[in-house]
Amino acid sequence: MTSATGNAVIRVRDLEKAYDIGDETVYALHGVSLEVRRGEFVAIMGASGSGKSTLMNIIGCLDRPTGGSYELDGVDVSSMSDDELSEVRNHKLGFVFQNYNLLPRMRAVDQVMVPLFYSGDPAATRQERAIESLRRVGLGDRLWHRPTEMSGGQQQRVAIARALVTNPSVLLADEPTGNLDSRVTEEILALLQESNEQLGVTILMITHEADVAECATRIVQIDDGKVIADRQVTDRRRAHHQVITADHDVVPVPADAASGQPTVSPA
Amino acid sequence: MSPIDSLRVAYDALTAHLLRTILAMLGLIIGVGAVIALLAVGRGSQDDVARNIASLGTNLLTITPGASSQGVVRAAAGSRPTLTYEDAQAIATPGQADFVADVSVEQVIGVQIVVPGGGNLSTRAIGTTDRYPVVRSTPLTEGDFFTDEQVRSSALVVVLGSSIAQQLFGNDSAVGQPVRISLGRTGVTFNVIGVMASRGGTALGNVDDRVLVPITTMSKALVRFRAPGGTFVSSIQVQASSPEEMALAAASIGELLRQRHKVTEDDFLVQSQQDALDAASSVARTQSFLLGSIAGISLVVGGIGIMNTMLVSVTERTREIGIRRAVGARRRDILMQFLVEAVLVCCVGGLLGAATGIGISLLIDGREVLGQVMHARLTADAVVLALVVSVGIGVFFGFYPASRAARLRPIEALRYE
Structure with missing residues (x-):
């Protein structure tokens, strides 16, 4: 349910994204309206080609709409310059991708420090903040590892630490568990739920797995460039509870709220 | 960042x-x-x-034949001999040209030298005066240079360049040895009186393989032709009294030569070492x-x-x-x-x-x-x-x-x- 309350973080109205292919105009988004309140965990579902990724890219200020309006934190971003959009991405948004998108050869701490380079953070506190963010995602003992020295789940944790290090308003996750097996998927989902609840960061997560979407508080379904369904999750699934300690790897323990075994198949 | x-x-x-x-x-x-x-x-x-x-001598002026004009025909510089030994003597005469310290001439001709063991050696002979070692600042390693007296009397004496001396006499002393120098069919025996120090090859050519004879001897004994104007030379070297007075010396010499050649336009070229440099x-x-x-x-x-x-x-x-x-x-x-x-x-x-x-x-x-x-x-x-x-x-x-x-x-x- 979209309710027009004052604390909407994302307010999208009649959003359109059209491509001219020859004489034809193809709409990737055809009038999407959506409001996301602060602290929500929204799963966006849809088949491939439904326009869900285009919507994410526009909300993530990586792409511009061809029509409609988009307000982030009460500010209209559709008319911003390229530099202003860079700043918005840096300060207000965090990204988590399916393929982690870490920088090659860089140590975990350096990866997480990259957004802080561009935010003009003082050099003295950068590393401290990066280490703190890595501890929060349970990688206290992997601070100096490079991507090639880490598992997929660990790499995705580094990506989440990088996304959260600037304390963004919104975390955008594009199929964050798409490349992970079922056990690690649960770990990552638990981490996202925890971040959502403990840090209060609003999360938008694209997925096409029903039981991954069930971990969110709200599910929006997109098809053919339009929102076709939008519902609150009544029976929210808790991802396998995690014990996260500062200096040790994640230890999964069975959670009481878990509804059966997850059936995640690789994308 | x-x-x-x-x-x-x-x-x-x-x-x-x-x-x-x-x-x-x-x-x-x-x-x-x-x-x-x-x-x-x-x-x-x-x-x-x-x-x-610089090693050839500072405050040195070199006078070479310039373009001469006869009527409307203008020849290229140096194409016609205009300078003579007599010009040089006039320059050297006190009271004729100002700021002149020393004067020498050089006339270069190709000659054959008969090697004592047999065979010929092609080289160049420079006809000059006793002032050559001073003006060219080149000392001798052996013997003496010819004197003013020997120049005036057209003595049959020769001073050898260092490499010629080496080629003709090896490590033996050259001084006192006879050397036969020929130009065409004319062959004359000269007496070696000195050997020049080596200068080595320079950007201006190697002078170590030349032989030096009095200009008068070259004219009378070898060339055996005296033009009505006097004894032609390929260049006149003048040492000015000081580096500062080079320009004045050049002007004074120019005036004298124009007078002697009876021309209004220069048929010679006065160059300083600085110009060459x-x-x-x-x-x-x-x-x-x-x-x-x-x-x-x-x-x-x-x-x-x-x-x-x-x-x-x-x-x-x-x-x-x-x-x-x-x-x-x-x-x-x-x-x-x-x-x-x-x-x-x-x-x-x-x-x-x-x-x-x-x-x-x-x-x-x-x-x-x-x-x-x-x-x-x-x-x-x-x-x-x-x-x-x-x-x-x-x-x-x-x-x-x-x-x-x-x-x-x-x-x-x-x-x-």
Whole structure:
């Protein structure tokens, strides 16, 4: 349910994204309206080609709409310059991708420090903040590892630490568990739920797995460039509870709220 | 992003592909090294020329036959003999020309020398006066030069250049030996009275293989032809009383010669050593400019190599650019990142190139290459120039790849496989 309350973080109205292919105009988004309140965990579902990724890219200020309006934190971003959009991405948004998108050869701490380079953070506190963010995602003992020295789940944790290090308003996750097996998927989902609840960061997560979407508080379904369904999750699934300690790897323990075994198949 | 951060990122990126970075630098290293080494060699040969000319005697004026005109026909300079021994004598006569300290003449003809053991030796004979050793500042190693008296009496005496003496008599003393010099069918036996010190080959030719005879003897005994105007000479050497009075001396001599030749327009040319020095060093300058230009081309080629490598690097790191843009890098952050990388490559390449160039210069300085002693003079300005140019190359050839990286749209860069 979209309710027009004052604390909407994302307010999208009649959003359109059209491509001219020859004489034809193809709409990737055809009038999407959506409001996301602060602290929500929204799963966006849809088949491939439904326009869900285009919507994410526009909300993530990586792409511009061809029509409609988009307000982030009460500010209209559709008319911003390229530099202003860079700043918005840096300060207000965090990204988590399916393929982690870490920088090659860089140590975990350096990866997480990259957004802080561009935010003009003082050099003295950068590393401290990066280490703190890595501890929060349970990688206290992997601070100096490079991507090639880490598992997929660990790499995705580094990506989440990088996304959260600037304390963004919104975390955008594009199929964050798409490349992970079922056990690690649960770990990552638990981490996202925890971040959502403990840090209060609003999360938008694209997925096409029903039981991954069930971990969110709200599910929006997109098809053919339009929102076709939008519902609150009544029976929210808790991802396998995690014990996260500062200096040790994640230890999964069975959670009481878990509804059966997850059936995640690789994308 | 602060400059220090940019440098660190650039350093990491460059060391990640160390071999590629070094290969990209190589062109620049060679280019900068070549520019510095060739400029040093050029400067060294300029010095050589200057040294040679200075050693021929300062405050020396050389008078050569100039263009003469007969009616409307104007001949090229030096094409017709206009200067005579008598002109030189007039210049030397006190009260005729001012600021003149010493005068000598030189008339050069090709002769054969009969070698005592058999066979002939082709060389050049210089007909001159007793003032030659003073004016040309060349001392003798053995015996004496001919005297004023011997010049006046057309004595059959000869002074040998050092290499001729070596060829004719080996290590034996030449003084007192008879030498037969012939011009055409005329052969005359001369008595060796001295041997000149070696001057070595210079930019102006080697004088060690010449023989020196009195001008009067050359005219009477060898050439055996006396033109109505007097004894022709190919040049007159005048030593001015001081370097400051060279111009005054030249003017005074000019006036006297115009009077004697009864012309209004000069049919002779008065040149100072400075003129010769200027001419020779302008040749040397042109030479080193040409050498430098050729080396400069290799710098440009080096720059293109760097641009190529940077373009490959940008394409290869498209995803990285996308990621950086996604987490907040602005276009100019990306531009700076790649520009700093290119400039860093060029700085390091330039420094290595400068070290190479300096090394080569030091290596060849004073060494004999192809029978000639090479001199190389390193100057700070050449090194600084080469370094500045290599940084410039970094900016120039790094800008296009960097701006291409900065222009990438974040969403497309992120999706790049």
